[in-house]
Amino acid sequence: MKSLIRVVGAGVLALSACTIFAAEKVTLGVAIPTATHGFTGGIVWWANQAKKDLEKAHPGLKIIVKTAGSAPEQANQLQDLLTVNKINALVIFPFESASLTKPVAQVKGKGVYVTVVDRGLTDTSAQDAYVAGDNTAFGKLPAEYLAKRLNGKGNIVMLRGMPTTLDNERYNAFMGVMKQHPDIKVLDAKYGNWNRDDAFKVTQDYLTRFKQIDAVWAADDDMAVGVLKAIDQAKRTDIKEVFGGAGAKGMVKTILDGKDKRIQADVSYSPKFIYDAIKLTAEARLKGEKLPATTIIPSVLITKENAKQFYFPDSPF
The missing domain is CATH 3.40.50.2300 (Response regulator)
Known part of the structure; x- marks a missing residue:
């Protein structure tokens, strides 16, 4: 009986340690365009709202939000997120598709889990998941x-x-x-x-x-x-x-x-899908899970009715 109790106790301790480790290990980078117009203004606002809400809900989670005014700047930020911040998860709203595909692929090649939002890459093998409107x-x-x-x-x-x-x-x-x-x-x-x-x-x-x-x-x-x-x-x-x-x-x-x-x-x-993408990615990675390859948020015709x-x-x- 004593040995059984020790095994169960060890299992609980191991589970607790695993949970703590998983939470501490998730450092999520968010790379988005600078707020140059209303829609990207919404993207920036919702991304920072996600950081605020999710870091409060998950004390072990760290989210770093970076905004870029050009494709080269965003590519450089990806390298900083990887080498300086040591991210192991990335949510990116690419400034452009073609020019960001290779930099994102390089990040993924280092073992980082990548969720691409809205502006897709030209090579989908550079991502783990894609979240967008319809x-x-x-x-x-x-x-x-x-x-x-x-x-x-x-x-x-x-x-x-x-x-x-x-x-x-x-x-x-x-x-x-x-x-x-x-x-x-x-x-x-x-x-x-x-x-x-x-x-x-x-x-x-x-x-x-x-x-x-x-x-x-x-x-x-x-x-x-x-x-x-x-x-x-x-x-x-x-x-x-x-x-x-x-x-x-x-x-x-x-x-x-x-x-x-x-x-x-x-x-x-709605630009809120950046919030949804960050939340889905963060919570999945905290559990050691993956997202579906593609998540599409429906678009609806808006009329006076x-x-x-x-x-x-x-x-x-």
Whole structure:
């Protein structure tokens, strides 16, 4: 009996030690873009909120949040996280897809568990898990909505985000719908870098070159602000629809209040998924577990009928 008690006791002690070791061992790096516009502002806010909440809930967990203003800066930060902070888990929202793939692969090659968020890598073998919004729906829902609003006929210009896998998914989904409507012409598609000033310049170019535009797919709510400013400045009245994206509180409020007849719908894509990705990764690694290879958070069409469900006035985005 005594030997049995010693074995059980030893087992409990071993389990306790294992639990403590697992908690102490998880040092999680978070690499995200600098807050250059509303959406990335939301990403930064939610990432820091995750650090605050999760470190409080798990005393053994350490989270280091790094923000970068360029792809080279983010690549350098990955090396610092690995060599200086000695992370063994990473959640990264890549600044760009192609240029970050190799640096992330090198981190993974050192035994770090890698969760990629939103902007996917060009080689999925460089990651353990991927968490994102539904980028196919993000492109498909606006295309279906605009095709219906235009009664299948008209001219559309597009603004793309940045050269990333998610932007490709959105663009391909949008164009896949447009192929079913041969009487709708997509006049051009240029990158606006998810930035209202860049979107303003791109839209100015469109307005100069195209005398008849029926709708604009801005593909981002910040870019939509720049689009609307350019349209108003040019005093163009031909454009009946401007569709942004991501459900920024300002755009959702505009839909609710009916303030601008050109803004009638949006599509959800909350920056909170960075919080979810950090939480899922941290808690899985504390248990020594892995995440599913892919986790997709649904995107939903936002109209006046359901906009209240997507309006969060206290949110940073």
